[in-house]
Amino acid sequence: MAIERQRVKEQDKIQRRTNFEPVESNLTEEQVKLEASRCLNCKNPRCVQGCPVNIKIPQFIQAIKDGNLNKAGEIIRETSMLPSVCGRVCPQERQCEGNCVLGIKGDPVSIGALERFVGDNTKAEMPEIKPSGKKVAVIGSGCAGMTAACDLRKEGHEVEVFEALHELGGVLRYGIPPFRLPRVVLDREIENLKAMGVKFHTNVIVGKSVTLSQLKEDGFDAIFISSGAGLPKMLNIKGENLNGVFSANEFLTRVNLMHAGQPDSPTPLRVGKKAAIFGGGNVAMDAARTAVRVGFDEVYIIYRRTEKELPARLEEIRHAKEEGIVFKFLYSPKEILGENGYVKAVELEVMELGEPDESGRQRPVSTGKTEIMELDTVIVALGTGPNPIIQRSALEEGLEIITDKRGYISVDADTRCTNIDCVYAGGDVAPVGESNAINAMGAGKKAAKAINEKLL
Numbered sequence: 001m002a003i004e005r006q007r008v009k010e011q012d013k014i015q016r017r018t019n020f021e022p023v024e025s026n027l028t029e030e031q032v033k034l035e036a037s038r039c040l041n042c043k044n045p046r047c048v049q050g051c052p053v054n055i056k057i058p059q060f061i062q063a064i065k066d067g068n069l070n071k072a073g074e075i076i077r078e079t080s081m082l083p084s085v086c087g088r089v090c091p092q093e094r095q096c097e098g099n100c101v102l103g104i105k106g107d108p109v110s111i112g113a114l115e116r117f118v119g120d121n122t123k124a125e126m127p128e129i130k131p132s133g134k135k136v137a138v139i140g141s142g143c144a145g146m147t148a149a150c151d152l153r154k155e156g157h158e159v160e161v162f163e164a165l166h167e168l169g170g171v172l173r174y175g176i177p178p179f180r181l182p183r184v185v186l187d188r189e190i191e192n193l194k195a196m197g198v199k200f201h202t203n204v205i206v207g208k209s210v211t212l213s214q215l216k217e218d219g220f221d222a223i224f225i226s227s228g229a230g231l232p233k234m235l236n237i238k239g240e241n242l243n244g245v246f247s248a249n250e251f252l253t254r255v256n257l258m259h260a261g262q263p264d265s266p267t268p269l270r271v272g273k274k275a276a277i278f279g280g281g282n283v284a285m286d287a288a289r290t291a292v293r294v295g296f297d298e299v300y301i302i303y304r305r306t307e308k309e310l311p312a313r314l315e316e317i318r319h320a321k322e323e324g325i326v327f328k329f330l331y332s333p334k335e336i337l338g339e340n341g342y343v344k345a346v347e348l349e350v351m352e353l354g355e356p357d358e359s360g361r362q363r364p365v366s367t368g369k370t371e372i373m374e375l376d377t378v379i380v381a382l383g384t385g386p387n388p389i390i391q392r393s394a395l396e397e398g399l400e401i402i403t404d405k406r407g408y409i410s411v412d413a414d415t416r417c418t419n420i421d422c423v424y425a426g427g428d429v430a431p432v433g434e435s436n437a438i439n440a441m442g443a444g445k446k447a448a449k450a451i452n453e454k455l456l
Contacts, residue, residue: 081193096111149444153193248381271295271296299324334347350366384428401420426446
């Protein structure tokens with residue numbers, strides 16, 4: 001308790017508005033030693049219970065204390081092959097760090113920063129793999145898909161990953177900006193999987209390029225669907241079809257994957273002066289902070305509740321404020337106004353908080369008052385749903401994949417098995433709990449375990 005929590009160095013808040021370089025750097029070696037020394041090595045490690053993939057947190061921190069960084073890397077990679085990714089994008093404050101005993105009366109151990117340092121400064125050891133004679137298809141190369149592919153490959157199965165886009169990484173690539181997750185980090189983690197013998201196929205849309213039945217005919221003994229949730233949820237209000245209205249999914253994909261923010265891009269982005277992002281989650285923060293960097297003069301986050309109810313990570317909210325993004329609370333879009341086919345303004349309803357809804361948060365209720373806000377760009381960050389291509393294609397082949405009323409694939413919570421034998425699903429296409437990177441990884445691990453038990 002006498003040692004203060006160590007803080008990473010951050011890029012200057014004015015300078016970072018102009019570039020996509022990482023906002024945060026790693027802790028120094030001296031800071032890592034100090035931070036590791038704060039760990040109490042609890043007999044009942046609540047931090048491990050808070051981690052969806054159950055990384056042996058006290059053990060890897062103890063290895064740091066012992067001066068054995070390579071051992072720390074080995075311990076983490078027993079359960080997670082993506083330490084450099086998770087150390088940057090996981091909501092530690094709600095998971096491992098949120099359960100840290102030190103956090104009861106002070107600051108928890110900076111587990112995420114320690115994990116990131118270890119991931120960045122150690123190499124993954126390639127396991128000895130004995131061929132099982134079995135073959136597994138993984139649909140999607142995001143967190144769930146890569147985690148399942150890794151665990152399945154360790155058991156000796158031939159693993160082939162099918163990615164719909166032209167680059168690998170799923171939402172880690174197209175959704176999370178490089179100032180949060182440097183591409184060199186993501187590429188390194190993917191190369192580790194390739195070195196293990198995992199095969200990747202890009203530009204393959206399962207349900208169009210190839211079907212589930214065709215995969216089975218090609219000799220795959222099991223299939224894991226981790227195609228994500230790429231179907232944006234929109235506002236469904238008047239004016240939403242105007243030029244200048246984007247889903248956050250489209251906006252981030254165009255900038256992160258297609259480099260639309262660059263002047264020489266073949267698909268350039270029309271950058272205006274004032275942009276408003278509707279939503280309060282991490283995607284909204286990513287979209288707002290990206291809008292600043294591509295050149296919008298003023299960027300606003302419009303949220304229908306108060307700051308207390310914002311679901312985004314506290315760190316992302318702080319960074320957004322530091323970068324000049326203005327938050328407008330207790331407002332909800334009523335109509336998008338246009339001129340000559342382009343966004344000109346938005347009519348906002350003034351809200352107040354009423355009785356709690358099913359989530360336990362106070363429900364926003366209209367006061368009957370409205371305000372007009374002039375702007376030229378609207379970015380909708382209200383979440384996404386599953387693309388139904390695979391389900392529709394399977395149905396045409398006589399394979400009905402059972403989904404819930406929202407279109408997500410229904411799975412067993414423990415095995416991630418669908419209603420079709422040897423077909424599993426996980427990640428954002430079949431969420432169990434909060435939708436984030438580490439929970440998707442947890443789903444991939446559970447599915448891989450169940451597939452192994454089925455095939456071996």
